[in-house]
Amino acid sequence: MRWTVLDSPIGEFSVATDGDSVCGTHFGRVESGLDEPDHELSRQAVDELRAYFAGELTGFTVPLSIPRGSDFERAVWREMTRIPYGQTLTYGEVARRVGDPGAARAVGVACNRNPVPVIVPCHRIVGAGAKLVGFGGGLDRKRYLLELEARVDFERALLG
The missing domain is CATH 3.30.160 (Double Stranded RNA Binding Domain)
Known part of the structure; x- marks a missing residue:
């Protein structure tokens, strides 16, 4: 490696x-x-x-391989990659999407174990009410990434 x-x-x-x-x-x-x-x-x-x-790329194309993780973690990581650029889901919403509606905390654990943060966008998962909670890189970094994506998404919408 x-x-x-x-x-x-x-x-x-x-x-x-x-x-x-x-x-x-x-x-x-x-x-x-x-x-x-x-x-x-x-x-x-x-x-x-x-x-x-730099706000010039909204989707990664590099090939990924994640050699570890439980089936549940892998399902959560896959779901993260489906969250559109500039948008967020709550831990509870992700839990429902992977078929275990009571597993919001387990989604948080899977986010923390994400071996490819930023490329697999765990920063797009937020707490209930869009509250910024938990992030292995620190909440300042999570806030920065979300603000970057929101700004770029907004600018793209303005330019049509």
Whole structure:
């Protein structure tokens, strides 16, 4: 696994590739297995992340592989990828969508275990009443990501 670190508006952000796909992201610098983005996939991932943070990209195309997670976690992560850019769902709504309406807290645990935050957008899941609760990267980062997407989505709507 190769890790590449990029500077972003939310601080250093690390992305891991396994040669064929992106298999992890991390808020902050990961020192183990650190590499320059000289591999084509690493460059693509870094370019897409930079474009996302610049408000120029609303959907990632890098191939993903998530080698771990329970069936429930994988269902939650899949559902996260279905949340449109600039929109949010509550933990309870995600629980209902994955077929376990009483599992809002378990959705929160799955969000916390998301191995590919930002690309798999766990920041788009909020508490009841759109309250900002829980985020492995910190609530300031979650707020930034949601505000970025809302601003870009609004600007796109204005331009038609």
